[in-house]
Amino acid sequence: MSDSERPLNFLEHIIEEDLKNGFSKEALRFRFPPEPNGYLHIGHASSICLNFGLGLRYNAPVNLRFDDTNPAKEEQEFVDAIKRDVEWLGYKWDTERYASDYFQQLYDWSIFLIKDGKAYVDSQTSEEMATQKGTPTESGTESPFRNRSVEENLELFEAMKAGKFDEGKHVLRAKIDMTSSNMLMRDPIMYRVLHKAHHRTNTDWCIYPMYDWTHGESDYIEQVSHSLCTLEFAMHRELYDWFLDQVVEKEKVRPKQREFARRNLSHTVVSKRKLARLVEEGVVDSWDDPRMPTISGLRRRGYSPESIRSFADTIGIAKRDNLIDVSLLEFQVRNHLNKVAPRVMGVLNPLKVVITNYSEDSEEWLDAENNPEDESAGMRKVPFSKEIYIEQEDFREEANKKFFRLKLGKEVRLKNAYIIKAESCTKDSHGNVIEVQCAYDPKSKSGSGTEESLRKVKGTLHWVSTKHALKAEVRLYDRLFTDESPDTHKDKDFMEFVNPDSLKVITGYLEPSLKGSNIGTQVQFQRLGYFCVDPDSTSEKLVFNRTVGLRDSWAKIEQKN
Ligand code: ATP
Ligand code: MG
Numbered sequence: 001m002s003d004s005e006r007p008l009n010f011l012e013h014i015i016e017e018d019l020k021n022g023f024s025k026e027a028l029r030f031r032f033p034p035e036p037n038g039y040l041h042i043g044h045a046s047s048i049c050l051n052f053g054l055g056l057r058y059n060a061p062v063n064l065r066f067d068d069t070n071p072a073k074e075e076q077e078f079v080d081a082i083k084r085d086v087e088w089l090g091y092k093w094d095t096e097r098y099a100s101d102y103f104q105q106l107y108d109w110s111i112f113l114i115k116d117g118k119a120y121v122d123s124q125t126s127e128e129m130a131t132q133k134g135t136p137t138e139s140g141t142e143s144p145f146r147n148r149s150v151e152e153n154l155e156l157f158e159a160m161k162a163g164k165f166d167e168g169k170h171v172l173r174a175k176i177d178m179t180s181s182n183m184l185m186r187d188p189i190m191y192r193v194l195h196k197a198h199h200r201t202n203t204d205w206c207i208y209p210m211y212d213w214t215h216g217e218s219d220y221i222e223q224v225s226h227s228l229c230t231l232e233f234a235m236h237r238e239l240y241d242w243f244l245d246q247v248v249e250k251e252k253v254r255p256k257q258r259e260f261a262r263r264n265l266s267h268t269v270v271s272k273r274k275l276a277r278l279v280e281e282g283v284v285d286s287w288d289d290p291r292m293p294t295i296s297g298l299r300r301r302g303y304s305p306e307s308i309r310s311f312a313d314t315i316g317i318a319k320r321d322n323l324i325d326v327s328l329l330e331f332q333v334r335n336h337l338n339k340v341a342p343r344v345m346g347v348l349n350p351l352k353v354v355i356t357n358y359s360e361d362s363e364e365w366l367d368a369e370n371n372p373e374d375e376s377a378g379m380r381k382v383p384f385s386k387e388i389y390i391e392q393e394d395f396r397e398e399a400n401k402k403f404f405r406l407k408l409g410k411e412v413r414l415k416n417a418y419i420i421k422a423e424s425c426t427k428d429s430h431g432n433v434i435e436v437q438c439a440y441d442p443k444s445k446s447g448s449g450t451e452e453s454l455r456k457v458k459g460t461l462h463w464v465s466t467k468h469a470l471k472a473e474v475r476l477y478d479r480l481f482t483d484e485s486p487d488t489h490k491d492k493d494f495m496e497f498v499n500p501d502s503l504k505v506i507t508g509y510l511e512p513s514l515k516g517s518n519i520g521t522q523v524q525f526q527r528l529g530y531f532c533v534d535p536d537s538t539s540e541k542l543v544f545n546r547t548v549g550l551r552d553s554w555a556k557i558e559q560k561n
Pocket of ligand 1: 034035036228262273
C-alpha cells in the first residue's frame with residue numbers, strides 16, 4: 001500500500017482538521033527532536049517515519065533538532081551517529097537545529113518573565129522543594145522565596161548565570177499555581193546551575209534550561225506547527241501551552257503539541273539509557289553491535305532502510321502504548337531481502353561427502369541462478385568436485401519417510417548439480433558419522449534437460465566443494481533478552497533477562513564466489529537465512545552476520561512451550 005492510499009492516522013486527522021479550519025498548508029512545519037545522549041533505536045524510527053512522513057505528505061519542512069540541554073549526558077559522537085542514522089533511513093531534514101542555539105533567547109525570555117512577576121529564584125534545597133510539591137490530591141505549599149522582589153530575582157538570576165553559585169544553591173522557577181491539580185504546573189523549575197562544559201557552547205553557560213521550558217519555545221522559534229511527542233508528555237501539554245502563552249505573538253504560528261504512543265519491541269529494550277548500560281557493562285560490544293535494537297545495530301545486522309520504514313508504516317501510529325512482536329520486524333526484512341539478496345551456498349555445520357564414482361582429478365563449474373525472484377540478477381558458476389560438504393543435519397543413516405534429506409540407500413538432489421545416492425558412511429570411535437560415501441548420476445545434471453535430470457526426488461540440499469570452499473567466520477545472533485518485556489518487571493532489573501546465548505561464532509564453508517565480498521554485502525545462504533558481510537572482515541577473513549533465518553524459529557519454540 002503506498003503512503004497516499006492508506007487511511008489517515010489520528011494525527012493526520014488533526015492536521016486535516018486544522019487545514020479545514022483555515023490553517024495554511026504552507027505554514028505546516030515539523031521536527032524530529034532527539035536528545036544526543038545515545039544512539040537512535042527502533043522506537044525512534046517510528047517517530048522519524050512519522051515526522052518526516054508528514055513532511056513528505058504535506059510537502060512541508062522537517063527540522064532535525066537536537067534537544068541538547070543536559071551537558072552531563074550529551075556528546076558530539078551521538079550527534080554524528082543520529083545524523084548518520086536519519087540520513088541512512090532515507091530522510092532529508094530542512095535545517096539542523098540545536099536547542100543550545102536558543103540559550104540566549106531563552107535567557108532573555110526568562111528575564112522578561114521575571115520582570116513580569118512570572119518567575120522567581122528559589123533558594124531551597126531540592127529536598128525542601130520536593131516536600132512542598134504536595135500530592136496529586138493535596139495542594140503544594142508555596143516556597144518562602146516565591147514573593148521575592150523583581151530586583152532581587154534579577155540580581156540572583158544574573159549571578160547564577162555569572163557562575164557565582166554552586167550547583168543546587170538556587171534554581172529559577174515559573175510562578176504558576178501550587179494548587180493546580182496538574183503537579184507539573186506547581187511552579188516548575190526553568191533553570192538549574194550546572195558547572196559542566198557543553199558539547200557545543202562549551203563553558204559559555206553554567207545555567208541550563210529544563211526540557212519543558214526549552215521544548216515549546218524551540219518549537220515556536222522554529223515555527224513548528226505540530227509538535228508530536230510520545231504519551232509521557234501528555235501531562236506536560238498544559239505547561240507547554242503556559243510557557244507559549246508568555247511569548248507568542250499574534251501573527252506567528254503557535255505550535256501545537258500532540259501525543260502518540262511509544263513503540264516497544266519484544267525481547268529488547270528501547271531506551272537510550274538502558275541501551276547505554278548494555279554497552280557500558282560489556283553485554284554487547286558497542287552501540288552498533290548487531291544484537292542491539294539501535295538503527296546502527298540493525299544496519300550492521302543487515303537490515304535495509306526499506307524494511308525499517310515498512311515496519312514503522314505497518315505498525316502505524318497508536319494512541320495507547322503496546323508491545324510489538326519483533327517477528328514483525330523480522331518479517332519485513334525477510335520480505336525485502338527475499339527480493340534483493342542473491343542466493344549462494346554455504347555450509348555451517350559440515351559433513352564430508354565423497355562422490356565415489358566421480359574422478360579425483362575432475363572438477364566442473366556449474367551454472368547457478370542468482371535469484372529466482374529476480375531474473376535480472378543473472379547466473380554464476382559454482383565448482384563441483386569429488387569431495388563436498390553438506391550440513392550434518394541433512395544426513396541420517398536411517399529415518400522415516402518424512403525425512404526428505406539424505407539417508408542410506410536414498411537419493412537427493414544437490415542444488416544446481418547432480419542427484420546423489422548415499423551408499424555407506426564412516427563413523428568415529430564415538431559413533432558419530434564423519435563421512436558419507438555417495439554415488440552420483442552423471443546424467444542428472446540440473447538444467448541439462450535429460451530424462452534423468454527431470455526425475456523427481458523429494459529433497460534438494462545445498463553443498464560446497466571442499467577444496468574450493470571459502471572459510472569464513474559466521475556470527476549467529478539470537479534474541480538479546482529471553483523475556484518478552486525485560487524492563488517491565490517490578491522487582492527485577494532488566495539486565496537479569498539477558499540471553500547468555502545471544503551470540504554464537506562458528507566457521508562456515510562458503511562457495512568461492514563470495515571471495516572479496518564488500519562490507520555490507522547481503523546474501524541468502526540457501527536453506528539457512530540471510531547474511532551480510534560485517535565491517536570486522538579483513539582481506540584474509542570474511543565475517544558474516546546472520547540477519548535473520550528463513551523462517552521464524554522462535555514462534556515454533558514458543559508454540560511448543
Ligand atoms: P530514550 O528513553 O530512548 O532516550 P527519549 O524519548 O528520551 O527516548 P528522545 O531522544 O528524547 O528519546 O526522542 C526523540 C523523539 O523520539 C521524541 O519525540 C520521542 O518521543 C520519540 N521516541 C523515543 N522513543 C520512542 C519510541 N519507543 N516510540 C516512538 N517514539 C519514540
Ligand atoms: Mg529524552
